[in-house]
Amino acid sequence: MRNTGTLFANDLRRDRCKALVANVHRLGLTNVVVTNLDGKKLSKMLPRLDRVLLDAPCTGSGIIARDPSVKVKRGQKDFENHSRLQKELLAAAIDMVDAGSKTGGYVVYSTCSVSVEENEAVVDHALKTRNVELVSFTSSVSFGVEGLTKYRERRFHPSLNLTRRYYPHVHNMDGFFVAKLKKTSNKVPERAKKDRAKVDDKEWGEEHWTPAFMESVVDFEATSGQAAGTKKTAREKKRQHRQNLMDARGFQQKYPPRSESAGMANEAEEPLSKKSKLRDKREKRTQGQPNNELLDAANEQRPRRPVLPNTAKKAKKVVKKKSNGMVKRQKAEAKES
Ligand SMILES: C[S@@+](CC[C@H](N)C(=O)[O-])C[C@H]1O[C@@H](n2cnc3c(N)ncnc32)[C@H](O)[C@@H]1O
Structure with a gap:
């Protein structure tokens, strides 16, 4: 501006203003407020x-090379x-x-x-809510890469390619973003322009959500933290799994349980096979009995007789037999005498 006109x-921040004033003085500017x-x-x-x-x-995500603390200082909420x-x-x-300004x-x-939320998303929002359009500035700044017109599920106005991104690893400078907007009218649109940033609200894996899948109950494996009273036996788990499969395939509607048609009270009960009856009996019998695992653990701790190798056992037997024979012989000799 060559010290002409007025610059606001x-x-x-007050401390920033102090530094600003110092710079104004240092540069000898007389047109700054x-x-x-x-x-x-x-x-x-x-x-x-x-x-x-x-x-x-x-957030300063472009200055991480100079200030790595940004990596831990900033979270999603900051962005x-x-x-x-x-x-x-x-x-x-x-x-x-002023949109009608002769000089600007x-x-x-x-x-x-370098985050999309702070750059393209902000400019796209301005394009929708104000009468502005993006203009090129490559005649004065010829480097930088084009701004993004799409990012993941987000879509921005195609003119966002007129904005510029600067990357530390490409341009050997701080990460930076620049957009130049030209105001076309002083009127503020009453309603935001059509939303182009179509957010795909489809959730991951939604294609698998078939009616059968949604109707069935997912049977999660019991975790170690599960309450003892709610722990399912293998048999109950199997039955539950079978039930889920049948529910998912609509068996219940097609083939209502026999008990239902017969008007019996216990509707969910299915006829038990001979094998499962036996298993039930065995389970009942073992209920209340000491836990075998605990017994085994106690036995482990008890001192044991050393286990002799086979040859040592045989030798012991022979000695025993011999000693028996000697005792018998001594008794017989004593009788004779
Ligand atoms: C990226 S810095 C600008 C640095 C400046 N261009 C310079 O070269 O020193 C952003 C500045 O915006 C200021 N700021 C934050 N919120 C503001 C607000 N609501 N109104 C005005 N300034 C704000 C901050 O204090 C900070 O100094």
């Missing part, structure tokens, strides 16, 4: 401007909150500009973030 420089206000309210306080540069507050604030600040910046009517939006 604003920051919400420094304000310490909330950017969202600025449009009501200042006259209509020719152009605005919004270097928006952001969401910054995106919301950036949308409000950009709307306010657009409202401050432009807003430049920039962040030092």
